[in-house]
Amino acid sequence: xxxxxxxxxxxxxxxxxxxxxxxxxxxxxxxxxxxxxxxxxxxxxxxxxxxxxxxxxxxxxxxxxxxxxxxxxxxxxxxxxxxxxxxxxxxxxxxxxxxxxxxxxxxxxxxxxxxxxxxxxxxxxxxxxxxxxxxxxxxxxxxxxxxxxxxxxxxxxxxxxxxxxxxxxxxxxxxxxxxxxxxxxxxxxxxxxxx
Numbered sequence: 128x129x130x131x132x133x134x135x136x137x138x139x140x141x142x143x144x145x146x147x148x149x150x151x152x153x154x155x156x157x158x159x160x161x162x163x164x165x166x167x168x169x170x171x172x173x174x175x176x177x178x179x180x181x182x183x184x185x186x187x188x189x190x191x192x193x194x195x196x197x198x199x200x201x202x203x204x205x206x207x208x209x210x211x212x213x214x215x216x217x218x219x220x221x222x223x224x225x226x227x228x229x230x231x232x233x234x235x236x237x238x239x240x241x242x243x244x245x246x247x248x249x250x251x252x253x254x255x256x257x258x259x260x261x262x263x264x265x266x267x268x269x270x271x272x273x274x275x276x277x278x279x280x281x282x283x284x285x286x287x288x289x290x291x292x293x294x295x296x297x298x299x300x301x302x303x304x305x306x307x308x309x310x311x312x313x314x315x316x317x318x319x320x321x322x
Contacts, residue, residue, distance in 0.1 A: 136300055139265055143256035147294050148184045154291035157314035158186050162289075165317045166250065167194050169285075174249030175200045177217050177284070180226065180234040185254045186289050192222045200243055201226075203235035204271060215271040216242040231269070245280035253308065255288035259299040262307030262320050264288050276306040285309045287317065 134142075170176055177200050181187040192199055201220045206213035207230050218236035220226075229235035253272055257265040266272060275281050288311040295311065310319040 134300070136265065136268065136302075139299065140256055140268065143265060143294055144184065147256055147291060150291035150293045151184055151186060154293075154314050155186055158289065158291070158312060159188060159190060161314065161316045162188050162191060162252070162312060163194060166191065166252070166312075169317075170195070170198065170249040174198075175217075175219065175243065175247055177202065177248045177251035177253075177286075178220075179252065179254050181254065182233065186291075188252060188289065197221055200248060201236050202229075202271075203238075204230035204233070204269075205238075206230045208269060215275045217248060218242060245278070245284050248284050251284055251286035252289050252312065253286055255290045255294070255311070257294045257296055257299060258288035258290055258308065258311045259296050260320075261298070261301075262288075262309060262311075263299045263301050263305055264308050265299055270304065273304050273306045277304070282306070287312050287319075289313075 166176065175198050176191065176195055178188060178191060180201055199220050200217040202215050203218055204213055204215055213230050218240040220236045225237055226234040227237050255264045255266060276286060286308045288308050290311060290313060292313040292315060310317060
């Protein structure tokens with residue numbers, strides 16, 4: 128299925144948010160099981176897994192903390208999105224560490240946790256509304272992950288979309304600033320794109 132045929136990203140976001148909402152409850156156990164089975168083997172010794180604190184309608188993979196204690200990091204937006212200095216960073220996180228709202232109001236590790244360099248992470252799991260066959264991700268429109276991954280150091284960290292298989296499409300609209308992901312994680316497992 129192609130989702131680009133003249134549709135705007137805004138209309139696609141509305142469509143896939145509603146679609147994903149209907150799929151997540153059924154897909155959650157299978158995607159969580161696939162993540163537990165496959166993700167830990169992908170991390171080199173000492174590298175952290177970049178996870179995310181799930182919003183309503185997103186796949187929740189925080190159970191990976193049981194398999195990777197002390198090896199997780201969560202994203203945080205450093206300031207109000209209208210502040211030109213705002214950016215996405217990763218901070219270390221352990222179960223029980225306090226979380227507070229980041230610049231977008233999403234639960235994230237507190238600033239005192241420190242920021243991690245790209246070299247500290249071995250894989251990023253990124254929530255997505257949709258993802259296409261070339262790795263283009265449809266997110267919420269903030270561009271945070273694209274800006275982060277435009278940095279050459281962060282571009283070296285493999286990143287995959289996390290979403291139900293019903294939210295995968297053949298093609299999404301692509302803007303010049305979109306940075307493709309290396310694959311996706313869904314009910315069928317982890318799929319890597321050939322680069």
